[in-house]
Amino acid sequence: MVSLGHVSDVELILLINQEDEPAFTEIYNRYWEKMVSYAVRLTKSEEEAADIVQEIFVSIWNRRSVLVVKGSLGAYLIRSTRNLCLRYIERNIHTENFLEKIADQAVDSSQNIEENISLKELQDNIELGIAKLPKKMREVYLLSRDEQLSYREISEKLGIAEGTVKKQISNALKVISESLNGKLSAAMMTLFLHLLK
Known part of the structure; x- marks a missing residue:
């Protein structure tokens, strides 16, 4: 063969x-x-x-x-x-303890996990946050999240220091999180943070 x-x-x-x-x-x-x-x-x-x-x-x-x-x-x-x-x-999402499970126990078990959670809303708001990123930061973020490249792989691909890659991704997450602040419920925000880990 x-x-x-x-x-x-x-x-x-x-x-x-x-x-x-x-x-x-x-x-x-x-x-x-x-x-x-x-x-x-x-x-x-x-x-x-x-x-x-x-x-x-x-x-x-x-x-x-x-x-x-x-x-x-x-x-x-x-x-x-x-x-x-x-x-x-x-x-x-409405299965008992499912939200707590995927959020690594970050959601208080007493919280009503059956509140109205829209993943479409989450995806749309994340996309808006990504669109707000500066061009270079967005490129680094998407290589990390969409292509699942490591810091080293991104560093080699773009010809920038590994530390710069790490900082760009950290800053990107901060910008996206700030853009979502106040738009999502506490449970949805927890899910967002989990998905971006």
Whole structure:
């Protein structure tokens, strides 16, 4: 079997469009672990995380002949993972103790977790906060959050110091948090902070 390790993501997508199973397997092998790791952070469940990522890959294979990926494949897969995780959270948000679980016990158990929580509101407000970031800070933030790159990887990609990357991300989170201040309920703010960890 020919190794596809040297083939670019763009070329792999084109091969998948032609129903090339080895190309699909290569993408699966490249991104499975990173996607599951990210999903575990959001759902706090290894089993659910694996199911979510499996669902994404099944969907990709089912749409293989018409699949179009704009931009980075890694970013596309992480966005898909985040969206499915948020749907999972939304479906379970009223389950007993679920909010406390995903927020690492940060929400007081006496708080009414069945208050009206809109994840769409959260996503919209986060996007508005991101749009307010200075261009360079936004670029660093999106490389960290959308592509799940480490500080070192971002540093190498952009040619800036690792400490600068860390500071930019910290400042970005501060700006986004401040832009949400007063717009979200306490429970929603807790969920936001958890999702951005």
